[in-house]
Amino acid sequence: MPLLRCCACVLFALLSVFGVGQARADEPVRVFAAASLTNALEELATQWQAAGHARPVLAFGASSTLAKQVEAGAPADLFASADQKWMDHVAKAGRIAPESRVALLGNTLVLIAPRNRAFKATLREGAALATRFRGKLCTGEPGVVPVGIYAQQALTHVGAWDALQGRIVGTDDVRTALAFVERGECGAGVVYATDARISQKVRVVATFPADSHAPIVYPVALTRDAPAQARAFLAFLRGPAAAKVFLRHGFTRGLP
Known part of the structure; x- marks a missing residue:
């Protein structure tokens, strides 16, 4: 009987771990993005969802406002700014994963x-x-x-x-x-x-x-401790399918 109870405990623990992992994987990516990205990211969110993922939760606004919210601990997984200044601000606050930062887009x-x-x-x-x-x-x-x-x-x-x-x-x-x-x-x-x-x-x-004027650059970065799903979404944004959407909306490629 003790052995059976032990096995049951192990099984319950394994189910709990896999259940939590599955729930985490299915959670939507939380994106804070500059207002000018609204139409393009809404379209890309629909594509991401159609591929079998949870639709990202998109919050749009001024980069300055969003940066301050991320700095204060707002629940964002990915931040897309309309300039380098406000991404630098969040980086100095230690709120992004530096290695994930990329100059994704440009504008006119x-x-x-x-x-x-x-x-x-x-x-x-x-x-x-x-x-x-x-x-x-x-x-x-x-x-x-x-x-x-x-x-x-x-x-x-x-x-x-x-x-x-x-x-x-x-x-x-x-x-x-x-x-x-x-x-x-x-x-x-x-x-x-x-x-x-x-x-x-x-x-x-x-x-x-x-x-x-200074080059118009849209840096994008994951926040610290962003889940794997957010990393996958960022990879999608950097990929060829997303590039076609951004270009169609009038954006240019970011810095090399």
């Missing part, structure tokens, strides 16, 4: 206007951009939100920052800036090309030269 910065109020503009020094439209210019919060950081750099490069500074509306993320321009609440906006292309209510007025 564009000037947009409401479709029925489009104007002509040349993005070069001396072009007097501030005189080309009326009202406010919407972009991410300068100095905080990645698109706002890039926008400030680009507008400064073309000599328009000082003239426009009092007219700039800084938003929580790039999708909010896009929405303001769509509604006509801002006469112009600076967003990523990938965001402009999803809207039928705005028109791209001009594209900022690549050398007018």
Whole structure:
């Protein structure tokens, strides 16, 4: 009888271990990602689910906000930032697995206007951009939100920052800036090309030269202690099937 009880205990322990392992494997990957990645990652999450995995739980927002949440211990398995600065912030806090970090994607910065109020503009020094439209210019919060950081750099490069500074509306993320321009609440906006292309209510007025701002890079990394399922999902994001989706949504490849 003691032997039978011992065997039963061992069997129960083995079942418990395998049960927990199976449950862990079936748990969805928790992804914190920059708002500009919304459409592409939603599509890729559907592909991942169709391949037999639990659909990832996707949380989108400004990279600055998400980075602070990850730093504070938010339950994320993977963080995708729209710039290196906020990934560096999380890395310094010891919250990511450094070896997993990769510069996955790139993007382009564009000037947009409401479709029925489009104007002509040349993005070069001396072009007097501030005189080309009326009202406010919407972009991410300068100095905080990645698109706002890039926008400030680009507008400064073309000599328009000082003239426009009092007219700039800084938003929580790039999708909010896009929405303001769509509604006509801002006469112009600076967003990523990938965001402009999803809207039928705005028109791209001009594209900022690549050398007018720091390279737009999307670093992606696993958080510390991320499960194997998260590592598999990151490998999927780096693979050829995901690359086709990202390219179709207008992203470019990241740094080599």
